[in-house]
Amino acid sequence: SQTIHQWPATLVQPVGSPLSLECTVEGTSNPNLYWYRQAAGRGLQLLFYSVGIGQISSEVPQNLSASRPQDRQFILSSKKLLLSDSGFYLCAWSVTGVEQFFGPGTRLTVL
């Protein structure tokens, strides 16, 4: 069966610091991978998605970037965090491109 991991689970970072969040999927090959952010009082916002290694599509212009160095690894990064980057970051995978399944998430607080 498929399993998705995210780390770290929680993170507190100062404004202006860099960020790296990692997501890995087990038990499947060539999944579609997605990064979402869920901010307090707001819905799930799609940030990036990837249909294969090195293929990244950005949905929202901002100071975040994503990379997919391996088939089952998806990384979310920032060079300088803003207060507005605080939120619950969720990685999701899909094999069919229809149903999406979420990882446990990383709760980021920027101070």
Next chain:
Amino acid sequence: QKEVEQNSGPLSVPEGAIASLNCTYSDRGSQSFFWYRQYSGKSPELIMSIYSNGDKEDGRFTAQLNKASQYVSLLIRDSQPSDSATYLCAVKDDKIIFGKGTRLHILP
């Protein structure tokens, strides 16, 4: 701008009763519809998918879809305290759009 609308709640339902959650969407081209359950502090969990008009039942859950009215609903029969959560409606055409969710509280 494609939108998915849900009443934020909270919706309070007595234990053992039927909980009815509703969702409307703006994009008539949408083909796939989902309900996710999200417990406080946790990630969303896919509980139902529906692709054609009518009802789809899975255990205590029934999803209902009416594409003409652009309306999706989720019924939870015999509500349990463990059903207390936020329920997210999601609609997909080329991309998935999520509603902000309805908070459901089952009263013991």
